[in-house]
Amino acid sequence: MAAKRLFVSALVAVVGLTGCSIVPLEEDRPTRRTTSGDTVTAALSDVERFWTAEFGSVSGGDKFTKVQGGYFPYSKADPPPSCGGQQASYEPNAFYCPPDDFIAWDAQQLIPELENDYGPLLVGVVIAHEYGHAIQTRLGDTTGQPTVVLEQQADCYAGAWLSDVLAGKSTGFKDVTPAQLDDAVAGVLTLRDQPGTPAQAEGAHGNAFDRIRALQDGVEEGVRTCAGYNRQNLPVTEVPFTTREDAESGGNLAYDQAVSLLADDAQAYWQRTYPQLSGGAQWADLPIQPFRAGNPPDCPQPDASAEGRAFYCPDGDFVAFDSTGLGPALHQRIGDFALGMLMGDLFARAAQDRRGEPTRTEPGQLTVDCLAGSWTNDLLTRGRDSKVTLSPGDLDEAVQALLAFGRAGEGEGPTAFDRIAAYREGTLKGLQACTS
Numbered sequence: 038m039a040a041k042r043l044f045v046s047a048l049v050a051v052v053g054l055t056g057c058s059i060v061p062l063e064e065d066r067p068t069r070r071t072t073s074g075d076t077v078t079a080a081l082s083d084v085e086r087f088w089t090a091e092f093g094s095v096s097g098g099d100k101f102t103k104v105q106g107g108y109f110p111y112s113k114a115d116p117p118p119s120c121g122g123q124q125a126s127y128e129p130n131a132f133y134c135p136p137d138d139f140i141a142w143d144a145q146q147l148i149p150e151l152e153n154d155y156g157p158l159l160v161g162v163v164i165a166h167e168y169g170h171a172i173q174t175r176l177g178d179t180t181g182q183p184t185v186v187l188e189q190q191a192d193c194y195a196g197a198w199l200s201d202v203l204a205g206k207s208t209g210f211k212d213v214t215p216a217q218l219d220d221a222v223a224g225v226l227t228l229r230d231q232p233g234t235p236a237q238a239e240g241a242h243g244n245a246f247d248r249i250r251a252l253q254d255g256v257e258e259g260v261r262t263c264a265g266y267n268r269q270n271l272p273v274t275e276v277p278f279t280t281r282e283d284a285e286s287g288g289n290l291a292y293d294q295a296v297s298l299l300a301d302d303a304q305a306y307w308q309r310t311y312p313q314l315s316g317g318a319q320w321a322d323l324p325i326q327p328f329r330a331g332n333p334p335d336c337p338q339p340d341a342s343a344e345g346r347a348f349y350c351p352d353g354d355f356v357a358f359d360s361t362g363l364g365p366a367l368h369q370r371i372g373d374f375a376l377g378m379l380m381g382d383l384f385a386r387a388a389q390d391r392r393g394e395p396t397r398t399e400p401g402q403l404t405v406d407c408l409a410g411s412w413t414n415d416l417l418t419r420g421r422d423s424k425v426t427l428s429p430g431d432l433d434e435a436v437q438a439l440l441a442f443g444r445a446g447e448g449e450g451p452t453a454f455d456r457i458a459a460y461r462e463g464t465l466k467g468l469q470a471c472t473s
Contacts, residue, residue, distance in 0.1 A: 076157040077148060079209030080164035081108060086208060087198045088172065095264040096176060104171050106139030117141040131163055133170035140167045155224030158217050161210055162195050169194030186271050189251035193263035196255020215452040222454050223440055225249055246432035247274055253458050272465060274432055292365055295373040300325055302425045303384045306412045310468055315392045323387050327360030340396050342382050343442035349386035356383040367438055374431035375438035381409030399451050403459040407471035410463020417464065
């Protein structure tokens with residue numbers, strides 16, 4: 038088969054929201070009734086509380102000063118104030134103005150839609166991100182750094198605030214549930230660069246994979262790690278398209294071709310690497326059984342994924358997935374590497390079970406996600422002349438697919454936020470990250 042890379046298209050641009058949503062496997066949830074003005078007010082107050090306590094740890098002891106230029110909700114009829122003498126036109130956006138030290142946000146479309154679709158916690162994250170830019174100005178960290186570094190540092194600062202919220206210290210955001218956290222992460226996926234945007238481009242914010250990584254850095258490691266971001270140490274996976282033809286067409290593989298290529302590649306990957314995981318045991322080819330929706334093959338105790346619409350069967354030692362509903366939906370509504378996330382998950386479940394390790398406990402599930410990421414790492418780092426390689430947008434598709442069939446609900450188990458972190462570990466560090 039001729040060499041073919043995996044390319045996809047996307048519908049979103051930088052911070053301005055264009056309506057791309059996470060593909061749900063469940064029925065659409067009821068529309069929320071929101072009071073977004075109150076949410077922004079609560080977020081601003083709480084972010085100021087956070088930085089009053091934390092600023093000294095990254096400023097050498099200097100005290101925090103609040104934004105001095107004010108806070109401005111705007112609309113089409115009442116546009117934002119000028120910034121540095123330049124009058125901005127209306128856009129569904131939120132921004133910090135360094136010359137005049139103010140924060141402004143679209144109160145007509147952006148903030149109400151974010152809260153309605155993803156909940157108030159995402160609004161808090163957006164405000165915390167913009168306040169992160171104000172912190173950069175106060176620390177003098179804006180000189181000589183690419184935009185993508187500054188944007189992801191602001192994401193990291195937002196994550197540090199989010200960690201404070203999750204620890205129960207917030208005055209305005211209390212008792213955050215795993216489902217609310219995953220909703221906020223789903224919203225972050227919409228605030229990403231168009232796939233193919235070079236990381237060096239002016240105004241680049243980063244793809245969703247990198248932006249979520251930055252947010253999780255803040256949650257897990259705090260403001261000092263965020264303050265240390267620079268062009269030398271920031272892991273950026275965003276790459277441009279390599280040809281004009283691919284950029285124009287998206288190059289998205291047909292469904293059947295994507296399933297075939299990805300399944301073959303996953304099989305070959307585990308043939309090479311399974312002996313490292315199993316102490317020398319060889320990998321036996323893993324049968325794949327596509328099935329029609331509602332008519333899965335017999336399996337007494339399936340190790341299910343994607344809400345039961347895909348599974349590994351330990352008794353029969355095969356994997357199966359709904360090839361008339363789930364597979365085409367992932368391909369059509371997310372892209373070809375959403376199928377890669379599905380294949381990666383199923384093969385990783387088989388690898389774990391074959392070596393006698395759990396998949397249905399929380400640590401077992403996170404290992405599955407890491408192992409799926411290890412195959413992604415192989416795709417990401419191999420030569421460009423390989424039959425299948427990653428391309429702009431593919432990592433975002435994988436995260437979007439994982440979130441679609443890994444969202445937290447009322448049951449037990451890791452949140453999608455934690456699962457994405459485990460997948461990222463495997464993707465960035467390879468197989469050794471999943472066994473240490």
